[in-house]
Amino acid sequence: MSAEDMRIPMKVSKDDLFIQGLDLNFPEEKKTFNKLNLHIKAKEKVLLLGPSGSGKSTLLNVLGGLIPSVIHASMQADNIQLISNKAFVFQDPDAQFTMPTVEEELAFVLENLQLPKVEIRDKALQILESLNLPVSLDTNINTLSGGMKQKLSIASALLQNPSCLFLDEPSSMLDEAARKTLWNTVESIWDNLTVIIIEHRVDYIWDKVDRVLLMNKNGEIVADDTPQNILDNCLKQLNNLGVWHPYSWEQAPVFKKIKPEEAILTVEDLTIRRKDKTLFTVDKLTVNKGEWLTLEGPNGSGKTTFLNSIMKLIPSHGSIKFKGKVIKKTKDIVGQVYPVFQNPELQFITHKVYDEIFINMENLFDIQQAQKETESLLKAFDLSHVAHLNPLELSMGQKRRLSVATALGGLPDLLLLDEPTFGLDQKNTFDLLNHFHNLISEGTSIIMISHDYNILKRYPSRRLEIRNGQLIEKEVSYV
Amino acid sequence: MFDSIRLYETFINRVNPLSKILMATLLFVTVLLIHNPNTLLYFLLFNLILLIILSGIKPQYILALLGAIFISGILSSTYMILYGQGDTTLYRLGIIHISQESLIRGIHVAMRGVILSLFGALIIFTTRITDIFYALMIHLKLPPKYAYSFMAAIRMVPLIISEYMQLRQAKKVRAPLINKKYVTGFAAVKSTIITLLSQSIRRSYRLSIAMESKGFSNNKRSFYRETSFSRLDLYFFLLLLISLLISIYLSQHCFIFNTNDARSI
Numbered sequence: 001m002s003a004e005d006m007r008i009p010m011k012v013s014k015d016d017l018f019i020q021g022l023d024l025n026f027p028e029e030k031k032t033f034n035k036l037n038l039h040i041k042a043k044e045k046v047l048l049l050g051p052s053g054s055g056k057s058t059l060l061n062v063l064g065g066l067i068p069s070v071i072h073a074s075m076q077a078d079n080i081q082l083i084s085n086k087a088f089v090f091q092d093p094d095a096q097f098t099m100p101t102v103e104e105e106l107a108f109v110l111e112n113l114q115l116p117k118v119e120i121r122d123k124a125l126q127i128l129e130s131l132n133l134p135v136s137l138d139t140n141i142n143t144l145s146g147g148m149k150q151k152l153s154i155a156s157a158l159l160q161n162p163s164c165l166f167l168d169e170p171s172s173m174l175d176e177a178a179r180k181t182l183w184n185t186v187e188s189i190w191d192n193l194t195v196i197i198i199e200h201r202v203d204y205i206w207d208k209v210d211r212v213l214l215m216n217k218n219g220e221i222v223a224d225d226t227p228q229n230i231l232d233n234c235l236k237q238l239n240n241l242g243v244w245h246p247y248s249w250e251q252a253p254v255f256k257k258i259k260p261e262e263a264i265l266t267v268e269d270l271t272i273r274r275k276d277k278t279l280f281t282v283d284k285l286t287v288n289k290g291e292w293l294t295l296e297g298p299n300g301s302g303k304t305t306f307l308n309s310i311m312k313l314i315p316s317h318g319s320i321k322f323k324g325k326v327i328k329k330t331k332d333i334v335g336q337v338y339p340v341f342q343n344p345e346l347q348f349i350t351h352k353v354y355d356e357i358f359i360n361m362e363n364l365f366d367i368q369q370a371q372k373e374t375e376s377l378l379k380a381f382d383l384s385h386v387a388h389l390n391p392l393e394l395s396m397g398q399k400r401r402l403s404v405a406t407a408l409g410g411l412p413d414l415l416l417l418d419e420p421t422f423g424l425d426q427k428n429t430f431d432l433l434n435h436f437h438n439l440i441s442e443g444t445s446i447i448m449i450s451h452d453y454n455i456l457k458r459y460p461s462r463r464l465e466i467r468n469g470q471l472i473e474k475e476v477s478y479v
Numbered sequence: 480m481f482d483s484i485r486l487y488e489t490f491i492n493r494v495n496p497l498s499k500i501l502m503a504t505l506l507f508v509t510v511l512l513i514h515n516p517n518t519l520l521y522f523l524l525f526n527l528i529l530l531i532i533l534s535g536i537k538p539q540y541i542l543a544l545l546g547a548i549f550i551s552g553i554l555s556s557t558y559m560i561l562y563g564q565g566d567t568t569l570y571r572l573g574i575i576h577i578s579q580e581s582l583i584r585g586i587h588v589a590m591r592g593v594i595l596s597l598f599g600a601l602i603i604f605t606t607r608i609t610d611i612f613y614a615l616m617i618h619l620k621l622p623p624k625y626a627y628s629f630m631a632a633i634r635m636v637p638l639i640i641s642e643y644m645q646l647r648q649a650k651k652v653r654a655p656l657i658n659k660k661y662v663t664g665f666a667a668v669k670s671t672i673i674t675l676l677s678q679s680i681r682r683s684y685r686l687s688i689a690m691e692s693k694g695f696s697n698n699k700r701s702f703y704r705e706t707s708f709s710r711l712d713l714y715f716f717l718l719l720l721i722s723l724l725i726s727i728y729l730s731q732h733c734f735i736f737n738t739n740d741a742r743s744i
Contacts, residue, residue: 070691088692094638095685098631098695104609107703108627112694114701140482142637156693313648334655345678346645349653349661349670359657392677409656 008081015042015163017063017194021078024058024067032058032073033219040211042163045195047205047227050215051241051425052395056198057168059215063196064088064166083164083194087157091169093149102128102144102152103137109159127155131185145299147178151185164194172200172423175299175451180204200425206246216241242427249454253430255437260288260461264413264445265310265337270318272302272309279305282318282471285464287414292440293447294456296474297466303449304342306471307416310447311339323413335409339416344403345392353394354378354387356402360409381405382431397428404435415439417448421455433459481604487535490711491605496614498712499602502719506598509723510591515739516583517730519590525722526597534604548596552589560585587741608633614706624697631686635679642678646671 012018022036032055040046040063048056061067065082068075090096099105106124115123124137133151141149150170157165167186171179183204186195199205206212212230214223214237223234230238231246238245263286270282279302287293297303309316312330320327327333341347350356357377361370378384381401386394391402400420407415417436421429433455436446447464450456456463463474513519531541563585565578612630615621654662661667730739 064692066688066692070688088689090685090689090692092682092685095682096689097634098627098686098690098693099609100630100634104703108695109693111700111703112696114699116701117703117705120701120703138482142634160694308648311652313651330651331655334652339652341645341649343642343645345674346642347649347653348674349650349657351670351673359661363657392674406653 008079012039012081013042014081015083015194016040016081017083017164017196018079018081019062019077020080022062022075022080023077024062024073024075026073031219036219036221038063038213038221040194040196042194043192044211045190045209046197047202047209047212048196048198048215049202049212049238049241049243049245051217051243051427052397054215054217054241055219056215058219060166060168060196060198064164085160085162086164086166087160087162088166088168089150089153089157089170091172093146093153093173096149096153096156097141100140100142101137102135102139102141105141105152106156106159109156113160123159127159131155131158131189145178146174147181147299150174150178150182154182154185154189158189162193164196165190167195167197167199169198169200176453177451178299183208200244200423202244203246214238214241214243239426242425244426248426249458251426251430252454252458253434253437255459257461258290258292258440260291263288264323266319266321267310268319268321270309270316270320272305272316274302274305278469280466280469280471282306285471287445287447289413289443289445290440291445291461292436292459293445293462293464294460295447295449295464295466296451296456301466303466304418306466307339307418307447307449310416311337313339336412337414337416338407338412340403340407340418340420342418342422344399347403347406348391351390352387353383353389353391353402356391357405357408360406364409377405377408381435397424397431400424400428400432401435404432408439411439411442412444415444415446415448417446419449419451421450421452481536484537484540485535485604486537489533489535489605491533491601491715492535493709494605494711494715495706495708496606496611497618497706498708498715499606500611502716503595503598503602506719507595510594513591514587514741515727515730516587516590516736516741517734517739518726519587519594520735521726521729522723523590523594523597525726526594526601529718529722530597530601530604534601536604544600548593548600552593552596555592556585556589558585559588583736583738584741586736610704610706613702613704617702617706622697623695623700627690627695631690632683635682638682639675639679642675643671646674 008018017038017040019036019038022033023031024033025031048060050056058067061071062075063082064086067073097105099108103124106127107120110120110123121137128135131151131154133148133155135144135148141152144152153170171182174182179201187208197205197209206227209227212223212225212227213221214230214234216222223230223237225233235245235247239251265287267282267285272279272281295303295306305314308314310320311333312320312327322333322337325332348356350359354374358370358374361373364370365373375384378387381404383398383402383405386398391399394402404420421432424432440446457477457479460476463476465472465474510519513522534541560577560581561575563578563581565580567579568576569579569582570577609630612621612626616623616626650662650667
C-alpha cells in the first residue's frame with residue numbers, strides 16, 4: 001500500500017479524494033469506467049450530473065469506498081486515495097433505517113462506533129436539536145414524513161463524524177417544500193465537509209456547489225467546471241443529455257390551449273374521511289371534456305385519497321356522477337376513468353413490457369390488429385427497444401411511461417395521475433407532458449396531482465387545491 | 480409494536496425477554512403434564528385474568544383476540560369431540576359419535592391450547608421486538624448480523640402490506656379491460672408474488688448497503704439497551720407458580736368436571 005501512496009502526486013493533500021486510471025465493470029455488463037481520473041479537494045462541494053445509466057452512482061460508491069468492499073465489481077486503478085471517515089445519505093427513505101424508532105436508529109449508528117451506552121442518549125438528542133428535527137426519541141420512524149426521514153438520515157450520517165459526505169439523490173422522493181428544507185439543512189452543516197452530491201432537481205443547490213461534473217452515457221466526465229461556467233459553456237450538452245439545470249424550463253414544451261367541451265364528471269357534497277376523522281370536503285366540482293386539471297395540497301391532505309374515491313376504490317359520502325350516471329362501484333366507471341398510481345411497479349400485471357400493452361389490445365382487436373396497435377403504442381411511448389424486458393427491469397422514466405400506456409387500450413375519458421413526473425429527469429418529464437397534451441387533444445381529460453411549481457404555472461387549464469379541509473379552485477396564472 | 484393500542488405498562492414489560500421465553504417453555508411442558516381438567520380450567524382462568532390485567536392493552540383488542548383464541552380452541556378440539564372413543568353416548572349421527580369421555584378430552588385439549596395462547600399473547604403484548612434481539616445478543620451471544628437483519632426485516636412488513644393493497648387496487652382498475660386469465664388463479668398469484676418479492680429484494684439490497692455505510696459490521700459493538708435479569712423476573716415466575724398451585728389446590732376441592740384424569744374416564 002505504501003508503495004502506491006508514493007505515487008500520489010504532491011499536489012494531492014491527504015484529505016483529498018484522488019483517482020487515477022480507474023477501470024471498472026460489473027459482471028455481464030459493458031465497462032462502466034475506462035481510465036477515469038478525478039481529483040476532489042478537501043471541503044469541496046461537488047455536484048455529479050448525468051443521465052440515468054451514466055455511472056454517477058457507481059462513481060459515488062467508488063469514492064465512498066462502498067465499491068468494491070460492499071458492492072462487488074471488478075475494479076482497478078493506477079492510483080487511488082479515499083477518505084475513511086465518511087457517511088452516506090441515500091435516495092429511498094424506506095430503505096435506510098434498520099430500527100423501528102428514532103432513538104434506536106440513532107443508537108444503532110453510535111453502537112457501531114462502540115460509543116458507551118451512557119453517552120448515546122445525549123448525543124442523539126443533541127443531533128436532533130442541531131438539525132431542527134422536532135421529534136421525540138420514541139417516535140416510530142414509519143410515522144415520519146419523507147422529508148423528516150431524510151433529515152433523520154442526515155442526522156445518522158453526521159453522528160458518524162464524517163469529513164466527507166456522500167449524498168445519493170437524497171431529495172428525489174420529496175416534494176418541493178421538503179426538498180427546499182432538506183437542502184437548507186445540508187447547507188447549514190456542510191462548511192467543514194467534503195460533499196459529493198448526485199441530484200436530479202438542482203434548483204436549490206446549483207448556486208451553492210463549487211463544482212459541477214457532467215457525465216455522459218459512456219461513463220466519461222465530459223465537463224468539469226464551476227456551476228456558472230457550466231451554464232455558460234455547456235448548455236447544449238446539458239439539454240442533449242436530458243438532465244435538469246436551472247434553465248431547463250425555458251425549453252419546456254408549449255402547448256396550444258384546448259377549449260373544454262361538455263361536462264363529464266360531477267362531484268357534489270363529497271366528504272372524505274380517514275379513520276373517523278373528516279379529511280376534507282368537496283362542495284361541487286365539475287370536470288369538462290378536454291380539461292387538464294392539477295391538484296395540489298400539503299402531504300397527507302388527501303390528494304391520493306381523492307383520486308381513489310373518484311374511482312370508488314375507497315368509500316366516501318356524497319355523489320359522484322360520470323356522464324350523468326351515478327357511480328356506486330369501481331366497475332361502473334372502470335375503463336372510462338383510469339388511475340395511474342404513483343408507484344408504477346405496482347400497476348403491472350404481466351412479466352413483459354410488450355404483454356403489458358398487448359393484453360389491453362387483444363380484447364378490442366383481432367390478433368394481427370392488436371399486435372399492430374401494441375407496436376405503435378410502444379413506439380409512441382419510446383418503449384420498443386425494451387419491449388422484451390420485464391417491466392420491473394425498466395428505468396424509472398420508462399416505468400412511468402409504461403404505466404400511462406397501460407391506460408390506453410381504448411382511450412379513457414378521464415385519466416387520474418398521481419405525481420406522474422416525480423423523480424424524472426428533464427427529457428422524461430417533457431416527453432410525458434407531450435403525451436398528456438396529445439391525449440387531451442384526442443378528447444381525454446386529466447386530473448393530475450403535482451407539486452412541481454414549473455408544471456403548475458404552465459400547463460393546467462384549472463388548478464385545484466386541498467386547503468384547510470376543503471377542495472378549492474385556484475386562480476390560474478401562466479408564466 | 481403495540482404502543483398505539485396500549486393503555487398502560489406493567490412490570491411484565493420490564494421482565495427480561497429471555498425469562499419470558501424460558502417461562503413459556505416451562506409452561507408448555509407443565510400444561511402437557513396436567514391431566515386433571517379441573518386444574519387446567521382454573522389455571523386457564525388465572526391466565527385469562529393475568530392477560531386482561533397485566534398486558535395493558537385496550538379492552539376491545541383483548542376481546543377480539545380472546546374471540547379468536549376461543550374459536551380456534553373449539554375448532555382444535557372438534558375432531559377429538561366428534562370422533563373420540565367413549566361409552567357414555569351423548570349424541571350419535573352416522574360416523575359422528577359424541578360421548579361424555581370424548582367431550583371432556585376434547586375440552587381438555589382445547590384448554591391446553593388456550594392457556595398457551597393466552598400466555599403467549601401476554602408475552603407478545605408486553606415485549607418489544609428489539610428487546611428480544613438485544614437480549615439474545617447480550618446473553619446468548621447471537622451474532623449482531625442476524626439480530627439486526629431480523630429487526631430490519633420486521634420493519635419491512637408494513638411496507639409489503641401496503642404494496643399488496645396497492646397491487647390489489649391496480650388489479651381492480653385493470654381487470655375489466657383485460658382477459659380474466661391474467662388476473663385470476665395461478666397467473667395472478669405469480670405476478671403478485673414476483674412483484675412483491677422483487678420490490679422487497681431491491682429494498683433490502685439498498686438497506687444492506689445503507690447499514691454497512693453506517694459502519695455496521697459483525698464486529699464488536701456497544702449496546703444501548705441493556706437487558707438484565709432482575710427481581711421482576713422472579714416475581715413473574717412466582718406469580719405464575721402460585722396461580723398454578725392455587726389451581727391445583729382448587730381442583731382438589733371444587734370439581735367442575737366430574738373426573739381428575741382426562742385419560743382414564
